[in-house]
Amino acid sequence: MCTRCRNRGGANAPELNTMLWLYIHFPALQLDSLPTAPNETPCPRAIVCERHFTVLQLNTEAEASGLHLGMGMALACSLNRELQVLPFQSNFGPERLREIAHLLYPLSADISIFEPDGLLLKASSMLRYHGGLTPYWQAITAHLNNEGLRHSAATGLRPLSARVVARHGDTCIEDDNHWLQHHWQILPLHAADFASRPLNDLQRLGLKSLAKLCALPRSELADRLDNTSLTYLQKLTGEKPHPVRFFTPPERFGHYRELPCEIETTDALLPPLTVTVQSLQRFLQSRAQVTDALQLTLHLRAQESIVLNIHAGGGEDSAKLWQGLIELKLESLALNAAIYAYTLSANRSFNREQKNQDLFCNQNAELTPAQLLARLQAKLGSEAIKQTLLCNDFRPGVHPGHIKPTQKLTALTPHSLRPSVLLRHPKATAEPLVLVHGPERIVTGWWDQQTLSRDYFVARNRAGRWLWVYKPLSPPDKNWYIHGYFC
The missing domain is CATH 3.40.1170.60 (MutS, DNA mismatch repair protein, domain I)
Structure with a gap:
């Protein structure tokens, strides 16, 4: 060599x-x-x-x-x-x-x-x-x-x-x-890309090097070589141009990989996936982009393919982070057939947003809210993670429902006199209370048959604990009820 x-x-x-x-x-x-x-x-x-x-x-x-x-x-x-x-x-x-x-x-x-x-x-x-x-x-x-x-x-x-x-x-x-x-002409004849039959015919003539072959008149070679071999020789010597088609990078990331042998456990899938995820990182970083969703397709022998969707809150390009999310996703997967290949694709990518961080704040070892959300979704499933929907309703304890954690909420002005802990079911109390603030009368809810008519107070008991209490107006009730605690 x-x-x-x-x-x-x-x-x-x-x-x-x-x-x-x-x-x-x-x-x-x-x-x-x-x-x-x-x-x-x-x-x-x-x-x-x-x-x-x-x-x-x-x-x-x-x-x-x-x-x-x-x-x-x-x-x-x-x-x-x-x-x-x-x-x-x-x-x-x-x-x-x-x-x-x-x-x-x-x-x-x-x-x-x-x-x-x-x-x-x-x-x-x-x-x-x-x-x-x-x-x-x-x-x-x-x-x-x-x-x-x-x-x-x-x-x-x-x-x-x-x-x-x-x-x-x-x-x-x-x-x-x-x-x-x-220099290339001193190489042996078999170094060229001739098919086996024309190569044998040329070697029978006593030709051992490419220089000997190129020295022969083209009229004699035309009688001994087929059109494909003759055209190849002309491109090799420069008598004819060789057309070149250049590579164009793909707009989206997608890798299909056949495994060296079929595997029956997801643990054996992690080493080849690591190589593919590193390719994903290079793909994204070369474009200064991130992606927030990957699709991993496991191709099974004699069974339908398994499609896994992996999400990352605000978009990521880190191979280490995506590898961890994929491992969490594969932990709960039960295989009913052997895997012979897999496909990892990112159907969408977008430019990375530049974030200004405190110069003296070290957050390298901490998870961002988006990364924590991505880990929880990979571990528990996308449908298991929700956030509470906010609504403009004066009634304490009214639960409007849940929405997806990635959906943005409408900003609401919080009330300054609301407890941090709200009881699901208010409880009656007979202990002595000192009323500090109030009353705040809440009479509402006639439109959905959940009427509410109460006078709310901020109070303090003998132990010095701050309470949110109310007294019903309709129907009238002399008892006090604790609805929440200020922490």
Whole structure:
């Protein structure tokens, strides 16, 4: 493997009108994206093709034990009894590539996805902003290494020439025009993306390198190659342009993820969900946005999918907070079938509101009212949390009902002489009282058959406790009744 990174200056540096492409190849994309527990001991793993039972991807522990790509699954398992074998997921690569493209989008605006295991970046348009090729590549590798993704990469004057070098396993980051023009030609013939039949035909002619192939007249190649292979060679050499379709970031967050194996407990779902929720945080923070609702769909084998709605009061972008809400939601979930995949989506997002806080007030360890409400809803359910509806009614103890906690209440002017504790059922008292304030006559309620006719007083008993008492007017009653206490 060649590892080369050099940024030349002067006459050999690429001009502004020279196209410089960067291709990144991920040889073990599915394997490197598997979630791991913090204290999990690394073990040898392999991704195997279920159709041909051959090894497609290996982690470093498996490679260290002598296993290699292309060998049969039976032979690999016999050489390493601790090998964990996982099936290849054909739809995992494209989805993961879109996640990586979104991760690198702030660093490089023009990105093209080459399914199933590569990304093409237009580097020439970004060198001025990063201060050269080396800082540009260092910024990209920092993000890839943080994701734990093994990769090889190469620059080229054309997309396919950079792809050929990177897929061969070389990491060659170079901006010298002469080197870029000729380095890819020294590679063996099988490094190119020819189909197996035309590749065998060319190898029978004694061709071993791409340079030997490019030296042949095109008239002779036309007799030996089909139209698809000939067009590919013309794009590789630059005789024909290779059309590139650039990636556009999605407006809304939505990730579908198939699990490496079916799981029957929600605890086993938390590690992969952690990775997805971290992607959600990057998605929102890159846009300076928050979301107040997530939808988690659990896809079950031979059963209807389970849809869970998770809410956060005023909107959040923190992966830690959303992870805690999801865990609370999954605690009370009973599974009746195994989960083979899940989808996490945020159907709406909005700009983050800037909040002014006291400079000397440390609230990092405290929950805001919105965060507390979100936790209660995740734990008890959205329908279990309500707030009391306020209304302009003079009758003490009248209960107008409940509304959703997220609904705003109409501001009312509170009465200054109302107790903080109101009894549900007033109780008669015969103890001596000292009347301090009153009377306040309340005669109302004739419109709903809940008439009220009383004289209310603020009083104090012998123990020094402040009471809210009344004496009925209709029907007349000489007794005093305690309706509340002032605390």
